Amino acid sequence: MSAVRENGVIVAIDGPSGAGKSSLTKLLAQRLGYIHIDTGAMFRAVALMSKRAGIATDDDARLAELCRGLDVTFVRDGASCRVLANGEDVSTEIRTEEIGLLTSAISARKPVREALLTMQRAMGAKGGVILEGRDIGTVVFPDAEVKFFLSASAEERGRRRYLELAARGDSATLEETIAKVIQRDKQDEGREHAPLKQADDALPIDSTSLSIEEVLSVMENAVRERLAQGDKG
Numbered sequence: 275m276s277a278v279r280e281n282g283v284i285v286a287i288d289g290p291s292g293a294g295k296s297s298l299t300k301l302l303a304q305r306l307g308y309i310h311i312d313t314g315a316m317f318r319a320v321a322l323m324s325k326r327a328g329i330a331t332d333d334d335a336r337l338a339e340l341c342r343g344l345d346v347t348f349v350r351d352g353a354s355c356r357v358l359a360n361g362e363d364v365s366t367e368i369r370t371e372e373i374g375l376l377t378s379a380i381s382a383r384k385p386v387r388e389a390l391l392t393m394q395r396a397m398g399a400k401g402g403v404i405l406e407g408r409d410i411g412t413v414v415f416p417d418a419e420v421k422f423f424l425s426a427s428a429e430e431r432g433r434r435r436y437l438e439l440a441a442r443g444d445s446a447t448l449e450e451t452i453a454k455v456i457q458r459d460k461q462d463e464g465r466e467h468a469p470l471k472q473a474d475d476a477l478p479i480d481s482t483s484l485s486i487e488e489v490l491s492v493m494e495n496a497v498r499e500r501l502a503q504g505d506k507g
C-alpha cells in the first residue's frame with residue numbers, strides 16, 4: 275500500500291453506467307474536500323468533438339489528431355462542475371444518450387485512451403482526488419490508495435437512468451433505457467483496451483438496494499480509515 279501523497283490519497287470509483295459513480299464521487303469529494311475528476315465526461319467531450327468533426331469511430335489517425343488538440347477542463351460552478359472542451363462549456367451536450375453510446379464506441383479506440391490516460395494521470399498524481407470511470411483502479415491509477423467498484427443490477431441502473439431522463443423530458447421508455455444500459459455494459463466490458471472490470475483490490479459495493487446516503491457512508495468510512503493509516507499503509 276503506497277504512502278499518502280502530497281495532497282492526500284487517490285480514490286478510484288469504477289463501475290458500469292448508472293451505478294451511481296458521479297453522484298457518489300461528487301458527495302464524497304465534498305465531504306473530503308477532494309477534487310472530483312469525471313473521466314467519463316472527458317471521453318464524452320472527445321465523442322462530441324469527433325461527431326462535430328465528422329470523424330468515424332474507427333478513424334484512429336483523426337481521433338489521435340483531435341485528442342492532441344483537445345483541452346478538457348473542469349470548472350467549479352457552485353456545488354457543481356462545468357465541463358469545458360477547448361474553453362467551450364459542453365456540460366449539457368455531452369450528457370445525451372446519443373453521445374453516451376457514441377462515447378462507448380470512441381472510448382474503445384487506443385489513441386483516445388492513451389491521450390486521456392496521460393491527462394488523467396497528470397490531474398490526479400498528487401492525490402486529494404476522486405476519479406470515477408471504468409478503468410481507474412486497473413489502468414489509470416493501479417496504485418490508488420482506495421478503490422471502489424460500484425455496481426447495481428441492470429434493471430435498477432436502467433430504472434435510475436429512466437427517471438433521470440424522464441425528469442429531463444426525454445421520452446425513452448424504461449425497457450428502452452434498460453436495453454441501452456445493457457448495451458453500454460457489453461461495449462465497455464468487451465473492448466480490448468482498458469475494459470470495464472473490478473480491480474482485484476477494489477472494495478465491491480452493490481448499490482441495488484442501498485440509498486445514496488448508505489453508499490456514501492461506506493465509502494467515506496473506508497477512505498477515512500485509509501487516511502488514519504497515514505504512511506503506515
Ligand SMILES: Nc1ncnc2c1ncn2[C@@H]1O[C@H](COP(=O)(O)OP(=O)(O)OP(=O)(O)O)[C@@H](O)[C@H]1O
Nearest residue numbers: 290291292293294295296297434438481484485486
Ligand atoms: N444508490 C442509489 N439509489 C437510488 N438512486 C441512485 C443511487 N445512486 C445513484 N442514483 C441515481 O441514479 C442516477 C444515475 O447516477 P449516476 O449518474 O451517479 O451514475 P453513474 O454511475 O455516474 O452513471 P454513468 O456512468 O452513466 O454516468 C442518478 O439520477 C442518481 O441520482
Ligand SMILES: Nc1ccn([C@@H]2O[C@H](COP(=O)(O)O)[C@@H](O)[C@H]2O)c(=O)n1
Nearest residue numbers: 313314315317377378381407408409462
Ligand atoms: N474511465 C472511463 C470513463 C468512461 N469511459 C467511457 O465513457 C462512457 C461514458 O462514461 P460515463 O461514466 O459518463 O457514462 C462509458 O460508457 C465508457 O464507454 C471509459 O471508457 N473509461
